[in-house]
Amino acid sequence: DAASLVEPPSKPRKVSRQNHMPLVAIIGRPNVGKSMLVNRISGAFRTGAVVEDTPGVTRDRTYRVASWNRWQFRVVDTGGLVFDDRPGDVFLPQIRQQAMIALREATVAVLVVDGQEGFTALDQEIASFLRKTCDEKGAFGRRIPILVAVNKCESHVHGEAQAAEFWQLGLGQPMPVSGIHGSGVAELLDEICYYLPAPSEDSEKAISLESSVRNVAIIGRPNVGKSSLLNALLGEERAIVSQVPGTTRDAIDELVVLRDERTGDEVGYMLIDTAGVRRKKNVEFGTEFFMINRAFKAIRRADVVLLVLDMEQGIMDQDAELAERIVDEGKACVLVGNKWDALGKKDNRIYNDLQRHVRDRLPMVDWANTIFVSAKTGQRIERILELVDAAAKEHARRVSTAVLNEVLLEAVQWQAPPTSRGGQSGKLYYCTQVAVKPPTIAFFVNNPQLFPDTYKRYLERKFREALGFQGTPIRMLWRERK
Ligand code: GDP
Ligand code: GDP
Numbered sequence: 149d150a151a152s153l154v155e156p157p158s159k160p161r162k163v164s165r166q167n168h169m170p171l172v173a174i175i176g177r178p179n180v181g182k183s184m185l186v187n188r189i190s191g192a193f194r195t196g197a198v199v200e201d202t203p204g205v206t207r208d209r210t211y212r213v214a215s216w217n218r219w220q221f222r223v224v225d226t227g228g229l230v231f232d233d234r235p236g237d238v239f240l241p242q243i244r245q246q247a248m249i250a251l252r253e254a255t256v257a258v259l260v261v262d263g264q265e266g267f268t269a270l271d272q273e274i275a276s277f278l279r280k281t282c283d284e285k286g287a288f289g290r291r292i293p294i295l296v297a298v299n300k301c302e303s304h305v306h307g308e309a310q311a312a313e314f315w316q317l318g319l320g321q322p323m324p325v326s327g328i329h330g331s332g333v334a335e336l337l338d339e340i341c342y343y344l345p346a347p348s349e350d351s352e353k354a355i356s357l358e359s360s361v362r363n364v365a366i367i368g369r370p371n372v373g374k375s376s377l378l379n380a381l382l383g384e385e386r387a388i389v390s391q392v393p394g395t396t397r398d399a400i401d402e403l404v405v406l407r408d409e410r411t412g413d414e415v416g417y418m419l420i421d422t423a424g425v426r427r428k429k430n431v432e433f434g435t436e437f438f439m440i441n442r443a444f445k446a447i448r449r450a451d452v453v454l455l456v457l458d459m460e461q462g463i464m465d466q467d468a469e470l471a472e473r474i475v476d477e478g479k480a481c482v483l484v485g486n487k488w489d490a491l492g493k494k495d496n497r498i499y500n501d502l503q504r505h506v507r508d509r510l511p512m513v514d515w516a517n518t519i520f521v522s523a524k525t526g527q528r529i530e531r532i533l534e535l536v537d538a539a540a541k542e543h544a545r546r547v548s549t550a551v552l553n554e555v556l557l558e559a560v561q562w563q564a565p566p567t568s569r570g571g572q573s574g575k576l577y578y579c580t581q582v583a584v585k586p587p588t589i590a591f592f593v594n595n596p597q598l599f600p601d602t603y604k605r606y607l608e609r610k611f612r613e614a615l616g617f618q619g620t621p622i623r624m625l626w627r628e629r630k
Contacts, residue, residue: 169220171250171253172254177268182226185299189223224254244274247274256343261322267317272316272317296319296322298313302326304331308324361417362536365419365446368455369464372456372457372486375425376523378419452481455474474621475513480586481539482536483517499520519531519532592629594628
């Protein structure tokens, strides 16, 4: 009911913090496998981590947290596929620009080259640029060690030989690795950590915060109030503790750290692509296509999407398109009904009508919480991040196989799969959760064809009734098991 919406907030306080975690910059020309390697480094060795990025998919840039033995560090991948449309040597100034941004903070640089393609002139150019820049007398006045990772060396027979070719870069011993297979990556990590400062006690808290940062994208049609909302979220104190410059000049992520006064816990929220939200409709970036494309990219990078709605105007087709996209990408979501102040006098009936309106027009995200706010007056703004937090937890939640099968058994007893025209009926053997972000449940059945959509929706409803998963989509996979 409406009253529950005005309950006192937990008064999270914004605190500033330093970035304690050393940064490793991954540099190289496009398509050598940098993003694959970053996935491997950051995902493969973290317990339970799911590698989320699809390799080869165009993306802006990746800052990831990685750990190896007692070390924790961030990895940034630069110079990705963004330049695909610009052939030849145009690459170098671009790569250099991105590398400079990453190197500014970096403790170690890794130059990635392609062992299968072999030595190229561009590799040589990047290497000599790095040699100059990372020298004590270079741009940053400190030496940044450079390692050479020769990627795509999955063959043990040819790997060493492929790698040896890159001695001529003049950067020391090239290390054969395979981002795809993971071979050589342990050696590379050992080498990286050799150059990192020993992990200290007092950095541990910051580190645990860093690894639990929630990536949040603010998405919506033009004029629903995204930039107003962003400003309201960042607040008067402007506790923006880090501005992470992207490899594309115009993308900036902002990190907000909140401390819950009751528990003392700190939670970081990375507001993705803040520059894109802030930018006013100018000619260069104003085209519909660009905005949509940008929104889609931000959704892909997010854990939780704030879908901002204009409650004065009501829900439109474009809102539904964005919601659809959020579901397709498997992201958690909070529906933020903005401009609540503009609605004049409100009572429970109007509140309930508007909740219903949102649900009716956006049925694909009926699992998301809806909160009505005013970016203008600040009403309920502080509750938004609480809902983000709750949604993020559900998005990453794991439920044991035993519990899932209890729910399944009960659902099937209550309503068995229907019998098909051919007289066959669907049999559900068991189910198990195979992934998080979003929670993904595989159902093992006699024949997936025998389960109509209505029955699948029934099962999803039953699972949600029993297990919650409020704020996140659930994926259901149907696997045949004879
Ligand atoms: P980036 O542009 O440098 O980030 O490169 P990507 O990580 O996107 O990879 C470019 C291409 O190389 C993709 O088609 C990958 O599948 C492929 N690739 C990446 N790592 C390896 C590897 O270790 N071995 C092989 N054979 N291919 C790889
Ligand atoms: P964006 O295009 O989604 O970033 O939207 P803006 O933040 O630029 O806001 C668009 C318009 O809506 C501006 O005129 C804002 O002043 C107005 N606006 C934003 N939030 C609110 C709100 O909570 N209440 C009211 N009444 N107007 C708002």
